[in-house]
Amino acid sequence: MKKIFTVFMALAFLGVFSACTGSEEKKAFSSGQSGCQGASQGKTDSPGGASDGAGKDKKSLVVYFSWSGNTERVAESIQSQTGADIFEIIPAEPYSDDYDTVVEVAREEQRENARPVISGSIENIEQYDVIYVGFPNWWGDMPMILYTFFDSYDLSGKTVALFCTSGGSGLSGTVNEVKNLEPGAEVTSGLHIGSGSASNPDNAVSEWLKDTGLAEQ
Numbered sequence: 001m002k003k004i005f006t007v008f009m010a011l012a013f014l015g016v017f018s019a020c021t022g023s024e025e026k027k028a029f030s031s032g033q034s035g036c037q038g039a040s041q042g043k044t045d046s047p048g049g050a051s052d053g054a055g056k057d058k059k060s061l062v063v064y065f066s067w068s069g070n071t072e073r074v075a076e077s078i079q080s081q082t083g084a085d086i087f088e089i090i091p092a093e094p095y096s097d098d099y100d101t102v103v104e105v106a107r108e109e110q111r112e113n114a115r116p117v118i119s120g121s122i123e124n125i126e127q128y129d130v131i132y133v134g135f136p137n138w139w140g141d142m143p144m145i146l147y148t149f150f151d152s153y154d155l156s157g158k159t160v161a162l163f164c165t166s167g168g169s170g171l172s173g174t175v176n177e178v179k180n181l182e183p184g185a186e187v188t189s190g191l192h193i194g195s196g197s198a199s200n201p202d203n204a205v206s207e208w209l210k211d212t213g214l215a216e217q
């Protein structure tokens, strides 16, 4: 068990730090906010009015949380390939920039089944047909702030498409978990991108959009 934990932590460590090289690393450890975060701050951004799904009749929104920037890159790729609006989940109480501290805090939040508060909210979520939801795998699950998100919004009648980056755990059981949390939603197969590949996610995103039929919507 100890060996498995050590291997996981090594993978997780590599994942986070391989993603935060160069300017991203600087961003991650100087922002005073949550890791490499830097896009929309708790608000929905619409790309110049072209926000109807992939330019067709469905309207889509990318919602994501990212501590060190990997998931943010995938979120931006989905946004640029679909023309979706985008909302970054920003914790009301920012996570530390220190890796060991975040690992410990995340573990504690999971143990306590915590619901960290989200800064800001999504206006008019009912206007969206497709919601892409992205997160880093934390301790074999979604970060607890994603549970806050799913508790806060009823996604019945919508298509929900999960994407996740991780050091090696993949999506874990999150697709089934979200099916339970949002029983009225249609949850597609999820996209996992390893943290080492997150800097160049366009092809994987495009394949996934085709496979799930979302590229057609």
Ligand SMILES: Cc1cc2nc3c(=O)[nH]c(=O)nc-3n(C[C@H](O)[C@H](O)[C@H](O)COP(=O)(O)O)c2cc1C
Binding pocket: 008, 011, 012, 013, 014, 015, 016, 017, 019, 035, 065, 066, 067, 068, 069, 070, 071, 072, 102, 103, 104, 106, 107, 135, 136, 137, 138, 139, 140, 141, 165, 166, 167, 168, 169, 170, 194, 195, 198
């Ligand atoms: C608190 C914490 C817990 C993590 N737990 C896992 C894990 O259980 N499995 C895994 O493969 N990677 C784990 N990782 C690694 C991240 O999932 C991975 O580096 C991810 O790409 C980071 O995404 P982000 O840059 O969007 O925050 C963890 C990282 C952190 C900070």
